[in-house]
Amino acid sequence: MSALRHGLPAGLLLLWLLAALVAPVLPLAPDRIDLTAILAPPGHGSLLGNDDLGRPVLDRLLAGARTSLLVGLGVVTVSLVIGVLVGGVAGLAGGWLDLVLVRLIDVFLAFPGILLAIALAGILGPGIDNLIIALAAVGWVGYARLVRAQVLSLKRRDHVAAARALGAGPARLLFRHLLPLALAPVLVEATFGVAAAVIAEAGLSFLGLGVQPPQASWGSMIRDGAAYLLVAPHLVLAPGVAVLLVVLSVNLLGDRLRDRIDVRSRP
Amino acid sequence: MAARTASAALVILGVGSLVFLLIHLVPGDPVEAMLGEGARAADREVLRAALGLDRPLAEQYLGYLARTASLDLGQSFAYQRPVADLLAERIPATLELALAALTLALLLALPLGVLAARHRGGALDTGAMGFSLLGAAIPNFWLGPVLILVFSLWLGWTPVSGREGAASLVLPAVTLGTGLAAVLARMVRSSVLEVLAEDYIRTARAKGLRESSLLWGHALRNAWLPVLTLIGLQLGGLLAGAVITETVFAWPGVGSLLIEAIQARDYPVVQACVLLISLTYVLVNALTDLVCAWADPRVRG
Amino acid sequence: MVSPLLQVSRLTTRLGGEGQPVRVVDGVDLEIRKGETFALLGESGCGKSMLALSLMRLLPPSGRIVGGSVRLGDTDLLALPEGAMRRVRGGRMAMIFQEPQTSLNPVLTVGQQIAEAVRLHDGTTRRQVRERVQGLLQAVGIPEPARRVDEYPHQLSGGMKQRVMIAMALAGDPELLIADEPTTALDVTIQAQVLRLLKGLQRETGMAVLLITHDLGVVAETADRLAVMYAGQIVETATSAGFFADPAHPYSRRLMDSLPSPEKRAGRLAVIPGRVPPLDRPFTGCRFADRCHRVMDRCREIEPGWHQPSASQGVRCLLWAEGRPESDVPATGAAAGLVRIAAEPSRQPLVLRVDGLQVHFPIHRGVFRRVVGQVRAVDGIDLELYAGRTLALVGESGCGKTTAGKGLLQLIRPTAGVVRYGGVDLAGLKGRALRRQRKDLQIIFQDPFASMNPRMLVGDIVGEGLQALGLEPNRARRRARVAELLGQVGMSAEAADRYPHEFSGGQRQRICIARALAVEPRVIVCDEPTSALDVSVQAQILNLLKRLQDELGLAYLFITHNISVVSYLAHEVAVMYLGRIVERGTVDEVLDDPKHPYTRALLSAVPVVDKDKRREIIRLEGDMPSPSSPPEGCHFHPRCPEGIAECRQAYPPPTRLSETRSVRCLRVSA
Numbered sequence A: 001m002s003a004l005r006h007g008l009p010a011g012l013l014l015l016w017l018l019a020a021l022v023a024p025v026l027p028l029a030p031d032r033i034d035l036t037a038i039l040a041p042p043g044h045g046s047l048l049g050n051d052d053l054g055r056p057v058l059d060r061l062l063a064g065a066r067t068s069l070l071v072g073l074g075v076v077t078v079s080l081v082i083g084v085l086v087g088g089v090a091g092l093a094g095g096w097l098d099l100v101l102v103r104l105i106d107v108f109l110a111f112p113g114i115l116l117a118i119a120l121a122g123i124l125g126p127g128i129d130n131l132i133i134a135l136a137a138v139g140w141v142g143y144a145r146l147v148r149a150q151v152l153s154l155k156r157r158d159h160v161a162a163a164r165a166l167g168a169g170p171a172r173l174l175f176r177h178l179l180p181l182a183l184a185p186v187l188v189e190a191t192f193g194v195a196a197a198v199i200a201e202a203g204l205s206f207l208g209l210g211v212q213p214p215q216a217s218w219g220s221m222i223r224d225g226a227a228y229l230l231v232a233p234h235l236v237l238a239p240g241v242a243v244l245l246v247v248l249s250v251n252l253l254g255d256r257l258r259d260r261i262d263v264r265s266r267p
Numbered sequence B: 001m002a003a004r005t006a007s008a009a010l011v012i013l014g015v016g017s018l019v020f021l022l023i024h025l026v027p028g029d030p031v032e033a034m035l036g037e038g039a040r041a042a043d044r045e046v047l048r049a050a051l052g053l054d055r056p057l058a059e060q061y062l063g064y065l066a067r068t069a070s071l072d073l074g075q076s077f078a079y080q081r082p083v084a085d086l087l088a089e090r091i092p093a094t095l096e097l098a099l100a101a102l103t104l105a106l107l108l109a110l111p112l113g114v115l116a117a118r119h120r121g122g123a124l125d126t127g128a129m130g131f132s133l134l135g136a137a138i139p140n141f142w143l144g145p146v147l148i149l150v151f152s153l154w155l156g157w158t159p160v161s162g163r164e165g166a167a168s169l170v171l172p173a174v175t176l177g178t179g180l181a182a183v184l185a186r187m188v189r190s191s192v193l194e195v196l197a198e199d200y201i202r203t204a205r206a207k208g209l210r211e212s213s214l215l216w217g218h219a220l221r222n223a224w225l226p227v228l229t230l231i232g233l234q235l236g237g238l239l240a241g242a243v244i245t246e247t248v249f250a251w252p253g254v255g256s257l258l259i260e261a262i263q264a265r266d267y268p269v270v271q272a273c274v275l276l277i278s279l280t281y282v283l284v285n286a287l288t289d290l291v292c293a294w295a296d297p298r299v300r301g
Numbered sequence C: 001m002v003s004p005l006l007q008v009s010r011l012t013t014r015l016g017g018e019g020q021p022v023r024v025v026d027g028v029d030l031e032i033r034k035g036e037t038f039a040l041l042g043e044s045g046c047g048k049s050m051l052a053l054s055l056m057r058l059l060p061p062s063g064r065i066v067g068g069s070v071r072l073g074d075t076d077l078l079a080l081p082e083g084a085m086r087r088v089r090g091g092r093m094a095m096i097f098q099e100p101q102t103s104l105n106p107v108l109t110v111g112q113q114i115a116e117a118v119r120l121h122d123g124t125t126r127r128q129v130r131e132r133v134q135g136l137l138q139a140v141g142i143p144e145p146a147r148r149v150d151e152y153p154h155q156l157s158g159g160m161k162q163r164v165m166i167a168m169a170l171a172g173d174p175e176l177l178i179a180d181e182p183t184t185a186l187d188v189t190i191q192a193q194v195l196r197l198l199k200g201l202q203r204e205t206g207m208a209v210l211l212i213t214h215d216l217g218v219v220a221e222t223a224d225r226l227a228v229m230y231a232g233q234i235v236e237t238a239t240s241a242g243f244f245a246d247p248a249h250p251y252s253r254r255l256m257d258s259l260p261s262p263e264k265r266a267g268r269l270a271v272i273p274g275r276v277p278p279l280d281r282p283f284t285g286c287r288f289a290d291r292c293h294r295v296m297d298r299c300r301e302i303e304p305g306w307h308q309p310s311a312s313q314g315v316r317c318l319l320w321a322e323g324r325p326e327s328d329v330p331a332t333g334a335a336a337g338l339v340r341i342a343a344e345p346s347r348q349p350l351v352l353r354v355d356g357l358q359v360h361f362p363i364h365r366g367v368f369r370r371v372v373g374q375v376r377a378v379d380g381i382d383l384e385l386y387a388g389r390t391l392a393l394v395g396e397s398g399c400g401k402t403t404a405g406k407g408l409l410q411l412i413r414p415t416a417g418v419v420r421y422g423g424v425d426l427a428g429l430k431g432r433a434l435r436r437q438r439k440d441l442q443i444i445f446q447d448p449f450a451s452m453n454p455r456m457l458v459g460d461i462v463g464e465g466l467q468a469l470g471l472e473p474n475r476a477r478r479r480a481r482v483a484e485l486l487g488q489v490g491m492s493a494e495a496a497d498r499y500p501h502e503f504s505g506g507q508r509q510r511i512c513i514a515r516a517l518a519v520e521p522r523v524i525v526c527d528e529p530t531s532a533l534d535v536s537v538q539a540q541i542l543n544l545l546k547r548l549q550d551e552l553g554l555a556y557l558f559i560t561h562n563i564s565v566v567s568y569l570a571h572e573v574a575v576m577y578l579g580r581i582v583e584r585g586t587v588d589e590v591l592d593d594p595k596h597p598y599t600r601a602l603l604s605a606v607p608v609v610d611k612d613k614r615r616e617i618i619r620l621e622g623d624m625p626s627p628s629s630p631p632e633g634c635h636f637h638p639r640c641p642e643g644i645a646e647c648r649q650a651y652p653p654p655t656r657l658s659e660t661r662s663v664r665c666l667r668v669s670a
Helices: A002-022 A057-093 A095-109 A115-124 A128-155 A158-165 A170-206 A218-228 A234-265 B002-025 B030-035 B041-051 B057-069 B083-118 B123-137 B140-154 B167-196 B199-206 B211-248 B254-263 B267-295 C048-056 C082-088 C110-122 C126-139 C158-170 C188-205 C216-222 C240-245 C250-258 C401-408 C431-438 C458-462 C464-468 C475-488 C493-497 C505-518 C535-552 C563-569 C587-592 C597-605
Strands: C006-015 C022-032 C037-041 C063-072 C093-096 C176-180 C208-213 C225-230 C233-239 C307-310 C313-315 C350-365 C370-386 C390-394 C416-421 C441-444 C523-527 C555-560 C572-577 C580-586
Touching: A002 A057, A002 A234, A057 A095, A057 A128, A057 A170, A057 A218, A057 A234, A095 A128, A095 B002, A115 A128, A115 A170, A115 B002, A115 B211, A115 B254, A115 B267, A128 A170, A158 A170, A158 C441, A158 C505, A170 A218, A170 A234, A170 B140, A170 B211, A218 A234, A218 B140, A234 B123, A234 B140, B002 B057, B002 B267, B030 B041, B083 B123, B083 B167, B083 B211, B083 B254, B083 B267, B123 B167, B140 B167, B140 B211, B167 B211, B199 B211, B211 B254, B211 B267, B254 B267, C006 C048, C022 C037, C022 C048, C022 C063, C022 C233, C037 C048, C037 C216, C048 C063, C048 C093, C048 C176, C048 C208, C093 C158, C110 C126, C110 C158, C126 C158, C158 C188, C176 C188, C188 C208, C188 C216, C188 C597, C208 C216, C216 C240, C225 C240, C225 C250, C233 C240, C233 C250, C250 C535, C350 C401, C370 C390, C370 C401, C370 C416, C370 C555, C370 C572, C370 C580, C390 C401, C390 C563, C401 C416, C401 C441, C401 C523, C401 C555, C441 C505, C458 C464, C458 C475, C458 C493, C458 C505, C464 C475, C464 C505, C475 C493, C475 C505, C505 C535, C535 C563, C555 C563, C563 C587, C572 C587, C572 C597, C580 C587, C580 C597
Parallel strands: C037 C208, C037 C225, C093 C176, C176 C208, C390 C555, C390 C572, C441 C523, C523 C555
Antiparallel strands: C006 C022, C006 C063, C225 C233, C233 C313, C307 C313, C350 C370, C350 C416, C572 C580
16 A cells, blocks of 8 residues: 555656656657548557547657656746745845735735736747746745745744854854755645646646647647547547646655655654 | 725735736737737737827826726727626626536535544545545546546537536536545645644543534634635635636636637737636635634634 | 542553554552542653543543553443543543643633533523523632623633633532643743632532642642652652652652752752653663662562552652661752852952843734834843853743843844943944854753754754854864863763754753853853753753853853742842833842732742742732733732832832842832
């Protein structure tokens, strides 16, 4: 049971990483149109069948893994940098700067879910970079709020007061006493953030607001396949299962990380 | 109270301003983007004037705020009609879908979360949390097509898409509600568990209360407040998810209008849709805050 | 011989999973008689709370009673089905807990919560319930019960909440009330009120009380009989009088000797080395053997049985196997007699002087966080610290003593006032200039764990000041210095390579002291450094602080609410109430002959072990007001038993009584 719960997600994540990293060097042909294999069902020749243009689904799936990984990690990285910066400055500076940044955070939080990203992606146009910008514009807020709360509560802790009494300067306080402790929950949050970004990327691509065709994305594969649902359900099923498994695995990993940190932070 | 209202007003102003700025993010010339490259210069100038893009930014901004405040949302170019009229047509469908999904999610999540907490570590808990993990990982743009495949195409029980009759509501509501139910069930569980670990629950137990009165009389009376706040916050996911779900099922709501408008580069409609959905979200959350403040004696003071 | 009310025999409780179960209660025998107060005394982790929860069958989910029996009257509680046990809980046997702040449901009114208990156990009709609830509130001394019934817990003070808890427990007319550290979270004046209430109620209702506590003073003042618990077992049981006259178990003896008191100030306090052994493995021999000062070879081989020094006393110790052992050697210097403290501090050089220190916290409201008021946490205090001497700053929670300490060190910037040290005013310094001064002024906190960064190695924690101030940039030399410092506080050098969570509370506090010593300070602010520790560990820390002061000539500002620690350690005392110092003087002047009505009430409320030293408790009305709106005139006048009309006019100026002593009260004249 525990091997299933721990081993399987780890294996799946490894597979995802591997697929994304080696996809470009493998002899794959995700964009090769083969008019003789239109809507071919899974079987010999191509493991997961072919799509409406006769492109091999497995190859596109692997290429899509690269897209989702790029966007997932890209969005979380950009969001983290902005969020930690804004939240850290707000929490440390206090005063009017904090007041202004908190209001800014509030305004961004007022946009529900990825709605703002949908609008931004729609307006900026397709492409991986625009996708990352749109999702990071939504994603940084959560980290900013979390980091600010962390810094505020840590600032009041005795070990920070003790360090100040020992003559520690602002830089030492920040890098030794505040950030290392503030970042643990932020990293847990970032893990869940990767899962959210993978779903969001697929969602935006599904809406036609993601990557530029013919670049493969799990979301756009579902979108294209939906028209042939009855005759070729594998076009929708395969990429959907891929999203599901990756998101599930990342979330399980996040849960484990959170449990570990909870145990460690107890006195 | 006054502070709460003022702060909500500030947020609304901020949301409005950000939505105003959206159109200025369009790479290149928005007018060109809307009309395409082949348009005549005269047409472009007409559109530019209609959008007010020829005036200074500050003037545009103030004008936009003034018009929005008086519910004048501009003119749609794709439909050649006032945006407000378009929205009014689409709102009932989205409202119906959101309410149905929310109801479904609550009916699933509340009992599931409470029971899972009550029987922590048991089979029911494991099952509920398994559902929750799975439900949160299934994207609704995939669940929708799969449900269509099974219930519409194979079984023929429900229409594939559109909004005609009660049967057509079932699949979209299930699609949209499942994800929310999954997230909520988990939060309800942890909220109830947190309360059950409080000292005052031990006090109540020491009084000789039975487990059921403990749960209903003490635990849930405290746990429902954070749960209500969470429901308010999770509504964000529901509203954004509605955009995708409506697209999947060709449901004629505000969400599908937004996507149509994006594809048609009908920017005033895009702005209006984002503004409407966001403000609904802000208002609902302000409302849940008020309810919590009213229901919690510590805040009511 | 009447049959006992509660009879516990061979009760054993396990906690935790099958892997490594902990025997938190291990074969406990107890008898409680009708109407008596029976104290269960023990340090943290000895299993006393788990024993109480076992009696109520309210163990946490991982806990299980694995053996023994509990009889309440004729009822075998462990054999009852859960439904019948529920009728016992809150009915024949009720319980109150340590934390009144969190033990009441915040969203139900006080009346609703008491009514619940009334309806369950009292068979009254609906209409009578409210009446009965008000009657109960009246019985526990809550003023205006008709109004309080509809209030919520957050509207009540801590002491009031504990009264409500008691009212709830009384609803079922219990034969036995289990009180688990009922006053530990309360201030000493409030503790006195609650203990008196319990005594009075007991007289009226004839219920027995099982009082669980770690406080020897509380036991001495309230208990008829007692049992001492150690590592899951009872090691001694006796009448209260017999016990305090002559404790039989070496552990009991050492606990008493480790209590600080004025008689012991010339010497060192007795300490119990080591820590309570883990309970997850079987024991051979006596559980206390490894820490015992009178251990014999066979103690490690034979598990001691019960021996009877007298008819009313039982002890689990092999020393008593062949009758009364030779009498115990008193702990070092404990019997040296009372030492008078010289009344002239001027012989020692003045190190630091505080004049008119104020720390106000603004109260913000609204969207733009406008300032709408001030919390006057510290409202103008003067202090002098002398080399090699300890000034105790004494007061109850919320009086501003901690803020005063932090304000002095500039960890919180004062609103006004001068902190003169070495010719400069610290309050006027900023940035680098202030940091240079930090070397000389250090602080030790109440919670040693929270005051260490959990991600840093102990070696880096202790060496932090050396590094941050650039005192010892060389890594190897810093390491050597850290090892030396650890040795100075009685820790081994290997501790440097471990993390704080691997140490016990007392060890952590030693590490914190080493960290402060590292920069060779002249002043240390000790902010309740022992109040989170058990008495035997407290003694170790107090001994250490005293030794360091003698060796290094340190000046201490010792912030505490614990009067017995003050009497042991301090030279001068300043008593604080609502942001101001109301009385100050040498420790003998203030403790032996308090002048300010507040000081008198405070000292009278402190429970003492020695019967001859007890004073008549001066009862204070109500609670300390909020420092955001202190009363006009003398802040103490609304609660003062000696107040007169003039007290409302203005805050009284200090009245000098001697060179060292002053009091701020109109009723005291020079």
